[in-house]
Amino acid sequence: MLLAGKVALVTGGARGIGAATARLFVAEGARVAIADRRAEEAAALVAEIEAAHPGAALFVPLDVTSETDWQSAVERIEAAFGPIGVLVNNAGIIRVAPIEALDVETFRKVIDTNLVGTFLGIRCVTPSLRRAGGGSIVNFSSVQGLEGRQGFGAYAASKFGIRGLTRSAAIELGPDGIRVNAVVPGPTKTKMIERPGWSDADYDAMYGKYPLMRMADAQEVARMVLFLASDQSSFCTGGDYLVDGGTLAGKPRD
Ligand SMILES: NC(=O)c1ccc[n+]([C@@H]2O[C@H](COP(=O)([O-])OP(=O)(O)OC[C@H]3O[C@@H](n4cnc5c(N)ncnc54)[C@H](O)[C@@H]3O)[C@@H](O)[C@H]2O)c1
Numbered sequence: 001m002l003l004a005g006k007v008a009l010v011t012g013g014a015r016g017i018g019a020a021t022a023r024l025f026v027a028e029g030a031r032v033a034i035a036d037r038r039a040e041e042a043a044a045l046v047a048e049i050e051a052a053h054p055g056a057a058l059f060v061p062l063d064v065t066s067e068t069d070w071q072s073a074v075e076r077i078e079a080a081f082g083p084i085g086v087l088v089n090n091a092g093i094i095r096v097a098p099i100e101a102l103d104v105e106t107f108r109k110v111i112d113t114n115l116v117g118t119f120l121g122i123r124c125v126t127p128s129l130r131r132a133g134g135g136s137i138v139n140f141s142s143v144q145g146l147e148g149r150q151g152f153g154a155y156a157a158s159k160f161g162i163r164g165l166t167r168s169a170a171i172e173l174g175p176d177g178i179r180v181n182a183v184v185p186g187p188t189k190t191k192m193i194e195r196p197g198w199s200d201a202d203y204d205a206m207y208g209k210y211p212l213m214r215m216a217d218a219q220e221v222a223r224m225v226l227f228l229a230s231d232q233s234s235f236c237t238g239g240d241y242l243v244d245g246g247t248l249a250g251k252p253r254d
Contacts, residue, residue: 001028001029002028002029002226002229002230002231002232003025003028003029003030003086003226003229003230004028004029004030005029006025006029006030006031006085006086006135006229007030007031007032007033007077007081007082007083007084007085007086007132008022008025008030008031008032008033008084008085008086008087008088008229009032009033009035009060009073009074009077009084009086009087009088009125010022010025010032010033010034010035010088010090011035011036011062011064011088011089011090011091011117011121012035012036012064012090012091012092013032013033013034013035013036013042013045013088013090014034014036014037014038014041014042014045015036015038015041015045015190015191016188016190016191016192016218017090017140017185017188017190017218017221017222017225018034018036018088018090018091019034019041019045019218020217020218020219020221020222021088021090021221021222021225021226022034022045022049022057023045023049023222024219024222024223024225024226025086025226025229026049026053026056026057028226028230030056030086031055031056031057031058031081032049032056032057032058033057033058033059033060033073033076033077033080033081033084034046034057034058034059034060035059035060035061035062035064035073035091036059036061036062036091037061037062037063039059039061042059043059045057045059046058046059058076058077058080058081060073060076060077061073062091064089064091064113064117064118064120064121065112065113065116065117065120066120067120067124070120070121070123070124070125071124073124074124074125074127074128077128078128078131082132083128083129083131083132083133084125084128084129084132084135085129085132085134085135085136086135086136086137086138086229087121087122087125087129087135087136087137087138088137088138088140088225088229089117089118089121089122089137089138089139089140089162090138090140090225091113091117092113092114092117092140092158092192093109093110093113093114093192094110094152094155094192094193095109095110095154095155096151096152096155097151097153097154098150098151098153099153102153102154106154107153107154107157110154110155110157110158111154111157111158111161113158114140114155114158114159114161114162115157115158115161115162115165118139118140118162118165119165121137122137122139122165122169122180125137126173126178129173129176129178130176130178133177134176134177134178135177135178135179136178136179136180136181136228136229136230136233137169137173137178137179137180137181138181138182138183138225138228138229139162139165139166139180139181139182139183140159140162140182140183140185141159141160141162141163141166141182141183141184141240142155142156142159142184142185143184143185143186143187143242143244143247143248144156144159145159145160145162145163145182145184145240146160146163146184146240146248147248162182163182163240166180166181166182166238166240167180167238170237170238171238174237174238179228179233179234179236179237180237180238181228181233181236181237181238181239181240181241182239182240182241183221183224183225183228183241183243184240184241184242184243184244184248185216185221185243185244186210186215186216186242186243186244186245186246186247186248187206187207187215187216187245187247188215188216188217188218188220188221189215189216189217189218190218193215203215207245209252209253210245210246210247210252210253211245211246211247211249211253212245212246213245214245215245216243216245220243221243223243224241224243227241228241
């Protein structure tokens with residue numbers, strides 16, 4: 001039980017990597033607030049978790065770009081569970097287009113959700129983490145937070161930014177016993193990267209050139225989030241933690 005007695009807030013927890021993280025955290029003894037805009041999917045996940053672990057999950061409506069949403073989410077979670085010991089800034093969106101075809105509204109929306117949303121999370125939850133006596137913040141970068149890619153201008157800018165924000169927050173919050181790290185997933189099987197009409201063979205062809213020759217399951221990323229959230233990573237702060245199947249090891253095989 002790596003998270004026994006801890007209270008965690010997982011943004012974007014309704015589906016994908018966030019949902020896998022919420023399930024794993026509860027299995028490891030945490031009480032988890034699933035914070036998302038997708039009320040229906042989040043409520044279904046809460047019902048699933050509660051059936052096996054009564055009192056362990058709570059849905060909190062949250063648009064990560066709204067400071068007032070963040071403030072009321074923290075109030076609701078503290079009232080139900082007490083101070084927050086783990087914040088997972090997982091919510092994110094992607095828009096793919098060449099820079100010349102990318103309108104400024106779309107660029108701003110990606111930055112607002114991924115980067116400003118993470119900033120607001122750190123800012124609004126830190127007082128609660130202090131009330132908990134310290135804790136861990138896990139931010140979500142991406143392999144596109146370490147290298148560029150055609151069509152990924154907005155997404156890569158947001159994910160590079162998250163790594164800078166993570167390091168600055170680690171320096172500021174370390175003295176208060178709050179660790180801040182970034183997880184760097186590679187291609188992971190979720191709705192975010194689903195392409196209409198693609199078969200498994202299409203995905204295998206796309207990812208087969210990388211060392212592990214496949215996409216990750218969301219649980220494989222969630223296990224890294226668990227490590228960073230728990231005391232197992234007690235001397236880790238300000239770092240980037242790759243779960244990328246070797247994507248960043250070097251050039252793909254021919
Ligand atoms: N899937 C991948 O290949 C991959 C790779 C690298 C990094 N990531 C990162 O992992 C994180 C999770 O991605 P995923 O693949 O599970 O995606 P997903 O699309 O399956 O889930 C994202 C969740 O975030 C929520 N969300 C989006 N905007 C929100 C907002 N404004 N407020 C609150 N919630 C919001 C969505 O409702 C959804 O539940 C993201 O930060 C993503 O950038 C994913």
